[in-house]
Amino acid sequence: xxxxxxxxxxxxxxxxxxxxxxxxxxxxxxxxxxxxxxxxxxxxxxxxxxxxxxxxxxxxxxxxxxxxxxxxxxxxxxxxxxxxxxxxxxxxxxxxxxxxxxxxxxxxxxxxx
Amino acid sequence: xxxxxxxxxxxxxxxxxxxxxxxxxxxxxxxxxxxxxxxxxxxxxxxxxxxxxxxxxxxxxxxxxxxxxxxxxxxxxxxxxxxxxxxxxxxxxxxxxxxxxxxxxxxxxxxxx
Numbered sequence: 252x253x254x255x256x257x258x259x260x261x262x263x264x265x266x267x268x269x270x271x272x273x274x275x276x277x278x279x280x281x282x283x284x285x286x287x288x289x290x291x292x293x294x295x296x297x298x299x300x301x302x303x304x305x306x307x308x309x310x311x312x313x314x315x316x317x318x319x320x321x322x323x324x325x326x327x328x329x330x331x332x333x334x335x336x337x338x339x340x341x342x343x344x345x346x347x348x349x350x351x352x353x354x355x356x357x358x359x360x361x362x363x364x
Numbered sequence: 365x366x367x368x369x370x371x372x373x374x375x376x377x378x379x380x381x382x383x384x385x386x387x388x389x390x391x392x393x394x395x396x397x398x399x400x401x402x403x404x405x406x407x408x409x410x411x412x413x414x415x416x417x418x419x420x421x422x423x424x425x426x427x428x429x430x431x432x433x434x435x436x437x438x439x440x441x442x443x444x445x446x447x448x449x450x451x452x453x454x455x456x457x458x459x460x461x462x463x464x465x466x467x468x469x470x471x472x473x474x475x476x477x
Contacts, residue, residue, distance in 0.1 A: 266463040270387035274380050343459035350379040352454045 256313060256320050259323050262337040264316035269340065271313035278349040282317060282331060286348055290330035293320075368432050369426060374448040376441055377429035384455065385428035391421050392464040395430060395444060403443035406433075 259265075263332045272278055280306055296305050309329060312318040317336065336344045374376075388394055394409055409418050422442060425431040432450065434441045449457045 264391075266460070266467070267387050267389055270383045270460070274383035275426045276380055276389060322371075340459055340463045343463065346453055346456035346459050347379070348384070350456065354379070 254322055256322065258319060259316040261316070261332075261339060264332075264338060264339050268315040269317060269336070269343070272312050272317050273347050274350075275290060275311075276354060277304070277310065278312055278317075278348065279354075281308060281312065281329070282344075283348055283351045285329055285331045286333070286344075287342075290328050293327040293329060296329075322334065333361065367435055369435065371432060371445075372429040374399060374429070374445075374452060377445075377448065377452050379453060381428040382430060382449070382456070385425050386460050387429050388421065388424075389464075389467060390417070391425055391430075392460065392467075394421060394425065394442070394462055395457075396433065396464045398442055398444045399446070399457075403441050408440060408441040409442075 259268075273282065278298060284296070285291055293309060296309075297306065302310065309318065309320060309327075313320045316332055316339075317363065319330050319332050320331070331344075333344060350363055374383075384393065390413055393412060397409070398404055406418060406422060409422075412418065413421065422431065422433060422440075426433045429445055432443050432445050434443070444457075446457060
């Protein structure tokens with residue numbers, strides 16, 4: 252059995268933690284990618300940032316309850332916790348995603364590329 | 365004429381800065397107060413926090429474009445930049461305010477009281 256990473260329960264998802272997770276443009280770009288394209292392997296985001304930074308950003312998003320990270324053998328699969336987030340903070344994710352789409356793509360992802 | 369404090373232009377209001385401003389529960393409590401009760405003197409928030417902390421939090425909110433702070437003689441009057449925020453990031457403020465209302469009031473404001 253693969254080792255499971257810790258995730259907050261839906262009712263423990265905290266607004267401060269979610270806003271803190273989403274305030275970073277790299278993390279918003281990751282969230283936008285899984286929001287629009289469905290679940291992705293971590294390696295899909297390696298064009299965005301270095302491996303170390305990516306691990307850090309994915310941990311921030313996972314610990315805040317924004318994404319779920321599933322371990323499958325050597326791969327980590329990232330998906331959005333949309334249903335739980337929408338139930339807990341209705342409209343928040345969509346409002347942030349709309350804002351994230353306004354950002355020019357190169358500016359969104361170039362910072363630590 | 366009273367000295368004007370700097371505020372970002374509506375089109376310069378940045379999503380990262382807004383989320384960063386709103387991730388703090390004291391700042392959300394200030395925003396919720398002016399969202400529900402209209403503009404307020406800074407002194408209205410002194411039950412929330414110390415004067416120094418209050419100045420800091422109001423500056424963070426003002427610099428992010430979330431509130432407007434008007435100087436009137438010795439008083440500073442705080443109002444929400446709702447129209448500009450709603451135009452720039454539709455639905456974001458309401459989603460955050462709904463989340464802020466869920467927080468128990470004592471927990472919201474007691475931290476630095």
